[in-house]
Amino acid sequence: xxxxxxxxxxGALVLGALYGILWxxxxxxxxxxxxxxWEDDGKGAPRDTWVRRRLARFDQRRSRLLPLxxxxxxxxLVAFIVYMTNFR
Amino acid sequence: MKYVKWTLIVLFWLIVGAFLHYTLxxxxxxxxxxxxxxxxxxxxxxxxxxxxxxxxxGVSSExxxxxxxxxxxxxxxxxxxxxxxxxxxxxxxKFDTANLQAxxxxxxxTAEAPRWVAIRHYGWRNEFISIFPNAxxxxxxxxxxxxxxxxxxIVILLVLxxxxxxxxxxxxxxxxxxxxxxxxxxx
Numbered sequence: 424x425x426x427x428x429x430x431x432x433x434g435a436l437v438l439g440a441l442y443g444i445l446w447x448x449x450x451x452x453x454x455x456x457x458x459x460x461w462e463d464d465g466k467g468a469p470r471d472t473w474v475r476r477r478l479a480r481f482d483q484r485r486s487r488l489l490p491l492x493x494x495x496x497x498x499x500l501v502a503f504i505v506y507m508t509n510f511r
Numbered sequence: 512m513k514y515v516k517w518t519l520i521v522l523f524w525l526i527v528g529a530f531l532h533y534t535l536x537x538x539x540x541x542x543x544x545x546x547x548x549x550x551x552x553x554x555x556x557x558x559x560x561x562x563x564x565x566x567x568x569g570v571s572s573e574x575x576x577x578x579x580x581x582x583x584x585x586x587x588x589x590x591x592x593x594x595x596x597x598x599x600x601x602x603x604x605k606f607d608t609a610n611l612q613a614x615x616x617x618x619x620x621t622a623e624a625p626r627w628v629a630i631r632h633y634g635w636r637n638e639f640i641s642i643f644p645n646a647x648x649x650x651x652x653x654x655x656x657x658x659x660x661x662x663x664x665i666v667i668l669l670v671l672x673x674x675x676x677x678x679x680x681x682x683x684x685x686x687x688x689x690x691x692x693x694x695x696x697x698x
Binding site: 426427429430501504505508509510511 | 599610
């Protein structure tokens, strides 16, 4: 039991750090793309407003998808390995 | 000076290669000749055994370890240990050691009537320091010449290579853009 808790804690910390890093890196990259897009076809509104609104929409999408991938994928992977090693 | 740089690079990749060769699973085809248990003091080469040796004074680091004896088609013998990796390293999450030992005992065969088994394992066999590869799973196969493709290893190595390349490209870009001009200006 203790060994599992230790594994889960280390996993949570590492994945949490990865989530934090990925959130900011992906968000910064999206902001760059949006700023380039504004140059092409967004001149109707001031840049920061135009970008901020669209960034918020991407933030919503990312808040759904990123936890699923960063936390869900490793959990699924571990479960898969446990099945393949022990029950096959 | 150039020799130092290249020596370090080669040494680094040798260590990485050795680590991967030890940790990634391999599959051997062999004939199981027997199984046994033995008491092993795991404090000698503790890195080569699952779990950690006892740190409590007075408590022995000896463990009862399962072993599986085999013989290959070319006549070589190989002895595997059979230990749980549990939630520890390497991440095989192996909990069914006793079951595996039972399967191995059931698959024992003689040279006259061989039953060939594919044994997935990790680790190295070294007679001098008495370390054994850890058998992770067994499955019967038709013969000693069956072709086995290590799909998981291929995927893992490709992913690793992609990661290394991604980091390397970004590091190089960072170096060219930020560090090299500064170094040029100072020196």
